[in-house]
Every structure is written in structure tokens, then in C-alpha cells.
Amino acid sequence: MSRKLGIVDLSRRSLLRGAAAAGVAALAGQAAAQTAVDELINAKRRGNWDDQFDAQASRAATAIVTNTPILSQATLMNMQQAISQYQMIVANGGWPQVLPTVALRLGATDASVQALRQRLMIAGDLPQDAGMSNSYDSYVEGAVKRFQARHGLPEDGVLGEFTIKALNISADTRLNQLNINMARLQDQLTKPLEQRYLLVNIPAAALEVVENDQIALRNTAIVGSISRKSPLVSSKVSDIILNPYWTAPRSIVEKDIVPLMRKDPTYLTRNAIRLIDGNGNEVAPESIDWFAPKAPNLTFRQDPGKINAMSSTKINFPSPDAVYMHDTPTQGLFNKLMRFESSGCVRIQNVRDVVVWVLKNTPGWSRQEIERVIASRVNTPISVADEIGVHWVYITAWSPMGGVVQFRDDIYEQDGDAQLALQTNIGQEQVAGSVDEDFLPQ
Incomplete structure (x- = not known):
């Protein structure tokens, strides 16, 4: 019996050794195959067969989203680092102009791509080891998308009119923009902020819903036009009106x-x-x-209803300019690049999410109850139980995280350089029935 067990044990050990040897051989084969592939990909004369696809292109599209609000000490410190970075860029001669002779998108080849690569590397959007060639490969596309995200442009990876204009703003102009906005941030942060507040950054046409110094929600907004600017605001939410009336001025x-x-x-x-x-x-x-x-x-x-100019919701707060935030029946406007369409008031996309957040400490106003009242079409004012700040600011450059600098058009021409107002001189369509800016208080 013991002899049989010994034979079985020996056979089992032999089998395991054989399996292990086979596994090592398989791994060695895989490693050799991967080495061969790597050598092929990295070969200097490999041609451009991989210019249109690169599984590692996402490296260039480093995440730039953060929960750090614009009005925070962290942003202030990051701004100081960004200013130092841009001072160094300017001292080293800035970056080249990008002047393409063909439409630049994935797969294109043009001599201007080398200048584009250099421009993106200097600003930190493209890795330094991405190489210099005339090919608009997936590395470049990823870097362009990152650049577009930092400038509030559609992240399509294509060099359109506004992307080219933003690329060609000089480094010293951007440095000056950073310095101007640093002063604005410092001024804003001298004032105490509420634990919970709503921040509208006018040049970004966007809302930050902030709680405990963290962004809880981000919402797209529509703000005042160039001729009817949204004012700076520092106030507190007084009440929410569901199914508001609109009184025409x-x-x-x-x-x-x-x-x-x-x-x-x-x-x-x-x-x-x-x-x-x-x-x-x-x-x-x-x-x-x-x-x-x-x-x-x-x-x-x-009357209240779906076609009402304020649609389902109005967020009230004391303001000498009688402005407020609200819903809109023309939701398609939130998809536009230029969202400077009102004459002062601010329309908020997905405003019901914001209302749920505002009323979460007000007894009796769950999301279900809010939706029920909206569906009833009955005008319903609600006093807000806790303190919710409202701040409308004008910040065209900020740094929410290290190594990431956000820029927006100086739509109201407050930064002292006309080339920073890229969209200002472009005619904006007026959508019939969409005016809400001159609304009188209810």
C-alpha cells in the first residue's frame, strides 16, 4: 500500500514539474513574442502603419477633472505654480504658432503637425517622448482633446477654428491672463464662503454646486450676452419657486x-x-x-407650464440687478459652444438636480415631492431652511489641480487683450421665445 502511494506521489510530482516547465516555456514564449512586437512597434523604420491607431493614446488624455472648486485655497496654490510654469515657458521663448495647410485630424499628414506637437508638449498636453513627425497620430489626437477640455472647447480631437485660435494665443498673453485672474481669485477668497454655495463662473458658462469645499454637482449654464452681461453676484438663496409665473418686462x-x-x-x-x-x-x-x-x-x-420661459423652476436670491437662476424650455441651447444668450439671468441645465440639493435640509421636499408638485403645474414657493450662498464670478483662467490650467474666452473683454475674446465678435443667433434676461421679479 505504501509502495503504491509512493508511486502515485512520484507521478504527481513529475506531472507538476512538467506543468511548471510547460508554464515557464509558455511565459518565455509570450515574453519573446511581446519583445518582438515591441521591437517592431519601436523600430525607427516601421513606417506609419500605426499612425491611425495606438492603444496607449489615452496616456495623452490625462484626466483633468477634479472636485476642487474654483474658489478654494488649493486652486490659489495651483495658480501660483501655474504662473511659475508659464513664466518659465515665456523665458524659454514661448511656443510656436500652428499654421496648418490642410485640415488636421487623426490620420492627416502635414508639416505643421511638428509645430503642433511642440506646442502641445510645451503646455504639458503631449508627453515629451511622443516624438516629432508630420503624422497626426492618436497621441496627438489625445493631446488635442486634452487641450480642448482645458479651454472649454468640444473634445473632438479636430483642429477647428476656435482650437487653432486658442493654440495660437502667445505664452506671454496667457501668463498675463493668469496674473489678472490670480488677483481676482485672491479678492474673492478674502470674503468668507458658506459651507454650501452655488458658483456661476460666467466666462465658463457653468455652475459649480459646492459643499464642504468639494464640488458636489457640475451643471452647464447659459449666461448673459455680450450686450446684456450677467453681473457679479454675492448673495444667498431666499426661496425656490416651482412652476413659476413669468411677468414680461x-x-x-x-x-x-x-x-x-x-x-x-x-x-x-x-x-x-x-x-x-x-x-x-x-x-x-x-x-x-x-x-x-x-x-x-x-x-x-x-402661466406656469412646459412652455413657460422659466419652465419648471426659479431660484431666487436678493440682487440689485433683479437676476436669478432658472430652468428653460429650450434645452437644446445647452449643447451650443457659445452659451452667452441671456441678458443677465442664468439658465441651468438639469436644474432639478440643483433644487434637490438646495432643499435637502428643508423638511418635506424630497425629489419625489418636488417632481409631484412640478407635474401639478401649481405655482409653489418654497422657503429654503439653511444658508446657501450664491456667487457669480468672472474667472477666465484657473488651475484646479497641479499641472492643469483651465482657460476660457474673455467674453466680456475684461482681461485687457482683444485676442482673448475669441467669440466676442462672432454674431450670435437669437432664439425666438428664449429671452429671459429682462424678466421682472415675480
């Missing part, structure tokens, strides 16, 4: 509504806008002479 009544009524007498009815006299009585639109020299001295008030 006199300027919109005279310039827009009256001419529309002359062309289409059903305009007010179709848009659920009622006429109210000084005694609170409703006046029939057909009883008004719309061709009279002056617009009727009546209140033009739009």
Missing part, C-alpha cells in the same frame, strides 16, 4: 410682444400669456388695439 412687451400680436392675434393665447389690469382682473387680448401708438398699460403674465 415692458421692454419685451413693446419690442417683441406687440409686434407679434399685430402679425398673429393668437400669440398670447398660444403662449399662455394673460393680460392683467391694475385691479388684478384679466383682460381679453381681442379687446386691445394692438396698432395703437403705445403698448397697453397691462401686466403680461405667463
